[in-house]
Amino acid sequence: MLSDRQLSEQGLEARGNSSRLLLLACGALAREILALVEVNGWDHMDLQCLPAKLHLTPERIPDAVEAAVEAARNTYDDVFVVYADCGTGGLLQQRCEALGVRMIDGPHCYSFFEGNETFAAHAEQEITAFYLTDFLVRQFDAFVWRPMGFDRHPQLIDIMFGNYEKLVYLAQTENPDLDRQAREAAERLGLGYERRFTGYGDLATALATLQT
């Protein structure tokens, strides 16, 4: 049984079910990737996740990815990195190119879940939107509320979120409970709320290209 806490803090070890292709992913994507692998019968893929909390210090992502890619080279024929740019300012892309491995396109998971083209098309009209995914709704306190100090200093909410207008929950699954939690998160931040179903978006199409 996957625990979000484990995915946040430790990540996920590879199962060793295949030596052909390792998906090296962010822990925040573990459930979605495993769901896609299962439903599509992609038995040639193994999954390893780095701790999702790396997102709190994105400058550490390239080194962590490199270490994991190097460690996996002797075990797998190929590695595909399931991180978007994720606040690394192009450094992760550069690192992957230097390592000779591919990675998923997009600035962040909000974008590839919605579809990079769709997201980019409305990005300029939505600069005051704060996005959550299924994982981030479940981990709102661990990834937003506590690291930003709102539990201890609620006066910081206005300083950090004063320019935002709405919280957009980009939903990967139909789950009324997550919808309710996301709405509550919006209320706690003093923002409007919108739920937008995305499914797995470009994540599904990118992984589907790794068939050969």
Add this chain to the structure above:
Amino acid sequence: MSDEEDDLILSELPDEELVPQMMDDLYDGMKEEVEEGVNILLERGWTPYDILTKALVEGMAIVGVDFRDGILFVPEVLLAAGAMKGGMEILKPLLVETGAPRLGKMVIGTVKGDIHDIGKNLVAMMMEGAGFEIVDLGINNDVDKYIDALKAEGADILGMSALLTTTMPYMKVVIDTLVETGARDDYIVLVGGAPLNEEFGKAIGADAYCRDAAVAVETAKELIMRKHNRGAD
């Protein structure tokens, strides 16, 4: 905190104890105590400029170092900044009256598409504390807003900030426009924001990338001095 510290009466402390205490209070984000300390020093005849530089700016510099070293995190820095801002609001009108030294004028704002202004606000506050005049354009600024303000204000420095990797390339649009209009050399261009780095700053043609507010102040001082020296040649 002990009861003894709870009962600390700032007005009873001599200057040499009050100033370090104010710096501690600023570090801990205690806005009311910092404001009280500022008022006490004013009553004791301190100049607004001395209070600003010797108590507030110096205190905030310690916060900046501890942030850089990973001892403090964003929430604590924001609380400290709020405390400093409280003190500065008392001092600002007095600084104007007493003619504190001005080092130069900076137009600052976050770039088009970016609403994240925490870093920009910290830089503006520290620059102001260091003696720069600040024209804060706020968030989401396009190239025309930056350039109009630079001209209208007769500014020396342009400061651009971005938090998103998707918005930071816009800084190059602004710099390229300055180049095209022959105005690039009229201004010192400083850039900053979490996803930026020195390489990016060089690549887009900025004068410097500043990793935090303290570096921005030091860089601005140095580049302004060089500009003045060039002007004197």
